[in-house]
Amino acid sequence: MTEDSLASLRDSRDSLTLVREFGPQEQQRRAQIAAVARAMATRDGYRGVTIRAVAAAAGTTPVTVYRYFGSKDGLIQHLMADWALDTLDRLKNAPTDPSLDPADRVAAAFAVVIDWAAEDRNLLQAGMSSVHSPEGRGIGVWRPLFTELVRAALADPDWTDTQDRALVLGHVLTSCLLDLTTGPAGLPGIRHTITRAAQLLFTQP
Template structure:
């Protein structure tokens, strides 16, 4: 069941998210604490726990907000992508990776919240709908369901590439090449 928030609660949640986003952008995962978020938002730490469950819950909320924005950009730019389904999905994922790299501290904080042992039960498997939406947005087709198994595997490669990027093991150019190669291999036979 999803809880509905009144206008005051929505405002508090938005302010908490704004403060957490700024802390994550400037300090990364370790620089974000519930106490500092609460202080900056003018609420008690209990309020953070009530609305988000934990620091990782706040950061996952930020990732969700960011994802919604990037999905809108993917759909809006879908007609600029051409070629095979693999090419278009690869180009869309590369766009997402490039946007994520523009805010490396926020990306690092978000990726750390996914891999944290304290993350309230969110697993990579829970991102299956996100991976499918990345493909749909890349293609500009909100109904597309083809090759969802391959897209799920490509999504795991995408997460691995983001993790490599955040720990500095792989350059942005190499990460985008890895996505392009994985998409070509996994989706080479997909026609629609």
């Protein structure tokens, strides 16, 4: 169900298996630290985020940052999950053209996601570096997001990925994000790639 997938995506913000729940004050402090880190990632990308610098800017200690996030990659994974959830909310609230067929709906939605990613390239660059780092959790953690993006595009919360179309399109999306943040491809070419992939995957035979 949709809520189960969203819960998995929310859980992906945490790289630690917590032995207890954070209280309200701890959750607020954790969110403040994450906001500081996001500003740094938005400005300077992956290399611009260090535990020591985040701690200093947030007025806390490196030990506290490690306690809340486990590692630098755990912190950036948290930021990327927040970005993903924000992106999903934006997509759900974006106007859609009911005259489009399913393939064109998905293609248009994923092209918009690329546009939004282009607005925050440095944060995305940090996220992509984190996913593929030795301590990263791998792209599999994003499978719930891929499914939810397609559901939002189709305005169908009960759609299921029985043929792995969302999974395949999600891997294409990941490659497009890598191109956007590190490769030579321009935005028009990246948008063409993701829309073409969506049309090929979702056009009914």
